Amino acid sequence: SYDLTQPPSVSVSPGQTATITCSGDKLGDKYASWYQQKPGQSPVLVISQDTKRPSGIPERFSGSNSGNTATLTISGTQAMDEADYYCQAWDSGTVVFGGGTKLTVL
Amino acid sequence: EVQLVQSGAEVKKPGESLKISCKGSGYRFTTYWIGWVRQMPGKGLEWMGFIYPGDSDTRYSPSFQGQVTISADKSINTAYLQWSSLKASDTAIYYCARRDCSGGSCYVLTSGWFDPWGQGTQVTVSS
Numbered sequence: 001s002y003d004l005t006q007p008p009s010v011s012v013s014p015g016q017t018a019t020i021t022c023s024g025d026k027l028g029d030k031y032a033s034w035y036q037q038k039p040g041q042s043p044v045l046v047i048s049q050d051t052k053r054p055s056g057i058p059e060r061f062s063g064s065n066s067g068n069t070a071t072l073t074i075s076g077t078q079a080m081d082e083a084d085y086y087c088q089a090w091d092s093g094t095v096v097f098g099g100g101t102k103l104t105v106l
Numbered sequence: 107e108v109q110l111v112q113s114g115a116e117v118k119k120p121g122e123s124l125k126i127s128c129k130g131s132g133y134r135f136t137t138y139w140i141g142w143v144r145q146m147p148g149k150g151l152e153w154m155g156f157i158y159p160g161d162s163d164t165r166y167s168p169s170f171q172g173q174v175t176i177s178a179d180k181s182i183n184t185a186y187l188q189w190s191s192l193k194a195s196d197t198a199i200y201y202c203a204r205r206d207c208s209g210g211s212c213y214v215l216t217s218g219w220f221d222p223w224g225q226g227t228q229v230t231v232s233s
Contacts, residue, residue, distance in 0.1 A: 001168075031211075033219040035151075042201060042226050043143075043151065048219040049208070086151050090217050094167060095141065095153035 002091035004098035011104045018074040020101045022087030025068060030089045032070035034063060037100075038083045046085075047072060079105050108132040110140075110202050110224035117230045118192050125188035126227045128202030135183040136160035139205040141220060142176060142187050146198045156205065156215070157185055165215065192231045199226045 004024045012018040022032060032050050035043040045054050047063035050070065060075045070089075074081055082105045087098040113127040128140060142154040155166040159178040166176070178185040185202060203220035211217040 031217050031219075035220070042223040043203075043220075044223070045219055045221040048206075048221070054221065084150075088151075088219070093165065093216055097143075097151040097153060100150040 002089075002094075002096050004087055004089060004096050006085075006087060006098040006101045008099070009102045009104065011106060012074075012077045014079060014105055015076055018077045018081070018103055018105075020072040020074075020085050020087075020103065022070040022072070022098045023068055024070075024089060024096075027068050027070055027089060028066045030065075030091070032063065032065045033088045034061075034070075034072045035086045035088065036081075036083045037086065043086065074103075077103075077105055081105060108204070108222055110204060110222055112200075112202060112224040112227045115228040115230070117232070119233055120193055120231055121191050122231075123188070123190050124192055124229065125186050126200060126229065128185045128187075128224050130183045130185070130204065133204075136180050139215065139218075140178070140185040141203050141205055142174075142185075143201045143203060143220075143223075144170075144198045145201065145226075151201075154187070154200075159183075159185060192229075194231050194233075196229060197231050199228050201226045 034047040036046045037043045050065040062073045064071045084100045086100045111129045136159045139156045141156045144152045154170040157164045157176045159180045175188045202224040205218045207218035
């Protein structure tokens, strides 16, 4: 089966840049999406197709994908960005989620 | 507004059956795959399967094949997830989500993203 690996936790100071990685075999040959989940809430799409930001998602969220790693970058991180983040890709018609990364803003 | 509204929380005993629902609105329900995702307490997201309400074509994750049944009633824009015999390990929050895509990728179920998500249904199985 195909695995996506994320760091369990990332910490960032307010106003700084947060980088969350997602690693998988030849992930750059696939599209990656990213979801934000705050405590007690449903996941929300923040990046689709590696780099596309849905309407309503702040410009500080951006994505990239190359080689074996997809990356979610949050520039000028705010306290409201503290959440769990999940990457997602497809492999042979099945959906795969990464294990999730808890972003702490401190 | 595109929206998925799920049925309310359930508390069941082991061995009981259960069917939860996900009602779509604000878009053509029959032309988008609906997926189901499990989130066990304190854990991450797990894809369970999809259904295409237009013709009820259904795909399951190997991990959930035979454990649950996904169905849909297109006349009322509703997808379902059901269990015939619940176990304590089925305790989780279950989300439905619409699979979206763009261009040619929409014709094959090998890419896409999930948006929006339902509010989740908490299922608790305890004796």
